[in-house]
Amino acid sequence: xxxxxxxIIFNYFHLITQFPIFKLIQSTMxxxxxxxxxxxxxxxxxxxxxxSFLATAYIIVVNPSIxxxxxxxxxxxxxxxxxxxxxxxxxxxxYAKNPILVAPGMGLNAFFTYAVVVGMKxxxxxxxxxxxxxxxxxxxxxxxxxxxxxxxxxxxxxxYAISAGIGLFITLIGFVNAKFVVANPATIVGxxxxxxxxxxxxxGLLLMSVxxxxxxxxxxxxxxxxxxxxxxxxxxxxxxxxAPVINWQGLFAAPDFSLIGKLDFVHSLQWSFVPVIFxxxxxxxxxxxxxxxxxxxxxxxxxxxxxxxxxxxxxxTDAVSTTIAGLLGSSPxxxxxxxxxxxEAGGRTGLTAVxxxxxxxxxxxxxxxxxxxxxxxxxxxxxxxxxxxxxxxTKINWLQLDDAIPAFLAMVLIPFTYSITQGIxxxxxxFTLLKILCGKAREVSLALVIIDVFAIAALVLA
Numbered sequence: 129x130x131x132x133x134x135x136i137i138f139n140y141f142h143l144i145t146q147f148p149i150f151k152l153i154q155s156t157m158x159x160x161x162x163x164x165x166x167x168x169x170x171x172x173x174x175x176x177x178x179x180s181f182l183a184t185a186y187i188i189v190v191n192p193s194i195x196x197x198x199x200x201x202x203x204x205x206x207x208x209x210x211x212x213x214x215x216x217x218x219x220x221x222x223y224a225k226n227p228i229l230v231a232p233g234m235g236l237n238a239f240f241t242y243a244v245v246v247g248m249k250x251x252x253x254x255x256x257x258x259x260x261x262x263x264x265x266x267x268x269x270x271x272x273x274x275x276x277x278x279x280x281x282x283x284x285x286x287x288y289a290i291s292a293g294i295g296l297f298i299t300l301i302g303f304v305n306a307k308f309v310v311a312n313p314a315t316i317v318g319x320x321x322x323x324x325x326x327x328x329x330x331x332g333l334l335l336m337s338v339x340x341x342x343x344x345x346x347x348x349x350x351x352x353x354x355x356x357x358x359x360x361x362x363x364x365x366x367x368x369x370x371a372p373v374i375n376w377q378g379l380f381a382a383p384d385f386s387l388i389g390k391l392d393f394v395h396s397l398q399w400s401f402v403p404v405i406f407x408x409x410x411x412x413x414x415x416x417x418x419x420x421x422x423x424x425x426x427x428x429x430x431x432x433x434x435x436x437x438x439x440x441x442x443x444x445t446d447a448v449s450t451t452i453a454g455l456l457g458s459s460p461x462x463x464x465x466x467x468x469x470x471x472e473a474g475g476r477t478g479l480t481a482v483x484x485x486x487x488x489x490x491x492x493x494x495x496x497x498x499x500x501x502x503x504x505x506x507x508x509x510x511x512x513x514x515x516x517x518x519x520x521x522t523k524i525n526w527l528q529l530d531d532a533i534p535a536f537l538a539m540v541l542i543p544f545t546y547s548i549t550q551g552i553x554x555x556x557x558x559f560t561l562l563k564i565l566c567g568k569a570r571e572v573s574l575a576l577v578i579i580d581v582f583a584i585a586a587l588v589l590a
Contacts, residue, residue, distance in 0.1 A: 161225060161477040168476045173227075176475025177483025179349045180229050183469040183506050184484065187213065187231045188491055194237045195459060198245035198252045203384035206495055208232075208457035210383075214488040216449035216461045221481030224441035227471055228423060229484045230449045233415055233462035236408075240459040244404055255404070256387075257396025260454025262408035266447030269413075273440060280435055281575030282421060286555050288520035289535035291422035293542030293551050294465050295517025300543045302510030305503040324370055325504055328358045333508040340472075340512060348473045348509050355505040373504060377496040387457025406585065408450075412460045413582065416446045418542075418552040419463045426517040427471040465548075468513040469506075530566050534559035553583040 157163065157170055192205035209232050216230035244255045282290075303309040306329035312318030320326055336351030344350065356374070363372035395401070420443070423429065424436035431437045442463070449461030470480050491497070521539070526532045538555025542548050560580050563571050 157479055161479045163477060163479070166476040168474060170479070172474040173477060173479040174483055175349055176227065176470035176473040176480040178470075178487060179352070179473040179509070180227070180464075180467050180470030180475065180480060181484040181487035182349070182352050182501060183466040183509055184213075184229050184231060184464050185487075185491075185501065186503065186506070187234070187464075188488070188495055190234070191232045191237050191458065194241050195252075198241040198255070200252050200457065201384065201386060203381075204387035204457055206381075207383040207385055207492060208387050208453070210488050210492050210495070211456050212449060212453045212458050212461050214485050215452060216445065217481045217485035217488065219448060220442065220445045220463075221478035221483075221485060223478075224438045224445050225478035226429060226438060226442050227427075227475035227477060227480030228420070228442070228467040229464045229470075229481055230445060230461050231464055231488075232453060232458045233412070233460060233464075236412060236415065236462060237459040239407070244407070248404065250401070250404060251392070251395075253390055253392040254396045254401060256391035256454045256457060257393050258401055258404045258408055258454075259458075259460050260391055260393070260451055261396055261405045262412065262460065263447055263449075263451030263454060265405065265409050266412070266450055267444070270440065270444040270447045277575050278417065278579055280439075281573050281579060282417075282556075283531070283559060283571075283576075284434075285524055285531040285535045286538055286552075286559060287421050287425050288523045289539040289555060290418050290542070290548075290552055291425040292518045292521040293539040294419065294422040294548060295426065295468075295514040296539070296543040297546075297548065297551075298465055298468065298510050298517065299514030300546075302507040302514075305510065306507035307504075308507075324362050325359075325373060328355065328362065328373075329504045329507055331355070331358055332505065333511060336508045336512060348469055348512070351508055352501065352505050355508060356501050359502050359504055373502045374500060376500070379496060380493055381495050383492040389455065390457060391454050408460060412446075412450060412462060415549055416443070416462045418548045419465050420446075422517065423463070423465070423468060423471065425520045426468065427476070429471075429476070466510070466513075468517055469509045472513055472516045530562045530568065531559075534562060549586065553586060556580055556583050 161173070163169060163173070188206060188209055191209045192200075192202045195205045196202040213229070213231035220226055220228055220230050240255055240259070244250050244258070245252050250258070300309065306326065307320050308326050308329055309317055310320045332351055332355030335354055336348060339347030339351055359373045362374075363370045396405070420439070421436060424439075429437050436442070446461070446463060453459060453461045467481075467484075470484065524532060524535050534555050537558050538551045540551075541554050542551030545551065556576065556579050560572050560576060563569060
């Protein structure tokens, strides 16, 4: 099992790296991204970026399918999704130098469609304008370093809990994507009856686990590719009654730029739409903050002070992503929790994000190719990422109950409510209230109080 991936794939890649032009690129990239200082290599970053992309690529199709229900053209949203993901991830890599992909956020697209356009009956052009203005608010908060202070005000116990909670959330998403965990009216969730899909998922999970345990380079990526191969015959060569898991939809699709600049700048600034703008602000803020903090803690992407590295630049990137999303025709962009797949594969620098960004660009024309990698192929990676991200839970002082209870609530409510935002909101509020009621108000900073105000506003406006 080890000989094939090492000799055939990675030794072949090593041969390519011996060409002078590649060595020049490697030297330049190494200096810019400080690969040696981060204890990583160019090949590791390439594999990590590809792994993150494969775990994130579903958004290229899923985002248009959700936003099209708000009246936006599917093809136009697909093009906007690719462009937002490319430019935002590229900026995260080159500017913030973090191995985190940025793309239109799941949850945020549902909020855009079902809460704003369908629920509040806001025209989608006006909703795009609200996305743009919320990005401008983000930019102001980031430029004046307010969001950085907010990050630093979050107690470390909650940071650890958020990381663990996101890990559990990602694992749950993986099990759901594999149809291993399904809805059950009697028990809310339940175990699915084993079939060819779940068996294929388990085979992929087993192989990927072995590759990771044996520290095979690119184990996650190899596991994804192997599971894809296993999934192809379903509904074709066996399980004839089952619908094919992989549906070939062709190779080429021309991009549709019809949504660029279609936002309504003026009407979205009317007083009646201010709550919509701030709803995007609060929802996106907690989503991006919690994801960034969780990934930073889990991967030890911290500076010498123990704070998330390049936090101001990373949050500024997130703000720019939301702004351009409104201009290009998509719901807000945000840091992606699936980036943990690439981080677990060894990605430690912004080069991981750059590689992931470059993978997005060809799908302006090749979007149908994504049908080749089914959900059950990336599901094992998402499940195993939970193991990686739950590690900081050991840093929580479980004997200090005024710390442990808020941390526990934040950790479990993220997967239980299927919302990172809800987990972090109730973690903040419970921490503040318990500290005050237990006579420890001095441990509650002014910045944390401001976060609590935002949290309450997010609950009211949701």
